[in-house]
Amino acid sequence: MLKRFLKPIQLPASVDWAVLIxxxxxxxxxxxxxxxxxxxxLGGDHSFADPIGIGEELSYVLTIFAEFGCSILLILGLGSRAALLALIFTMAVVVFIVHGPDPFDKKEHGLLFLFAYIALFLTGPGRFSVDSRLYR
Structure with missing residues (x-):
């Protein structure tokens, strides 16, 4: 089941290029x-919001992991769907909890990321990815 979850979907070449971009x-x-x-x-500033009640420092570390680490994995197309789950969760927290009471223009940036991540989750990483090479 895990292999089925990680295996990229076969797409037409033009769609693979679009997914890569x-x-x-x-x-x-x-x-x-x-x-x-x-x-x-790393500079010592460990103050951060705690939107889901797990502690400031843990929230900070998990956000860094998603935004930095998972973004690198997504660029490579390695463990893409798993990385996208972390990114989707992070952006959902940003949009619906952190900026929940804010006007739409404060949520718009996070929503753009969220929609792109959901689209990539549904399509998979495409042919030009490490996942594609691993799960042929």
């Missing part, structure tokens, strides 16, 4: 957010 593009954009959080954390 979306996968790498959205991940590079998210990397900027994750990298900033990582450098702040």
């Amino acid at each position: 979306l996968r790498v593009g959205i991940s590079c954009l998210m990397l900027t957010h994750g990298y900033a959080k990582l450098t702040n954390f």
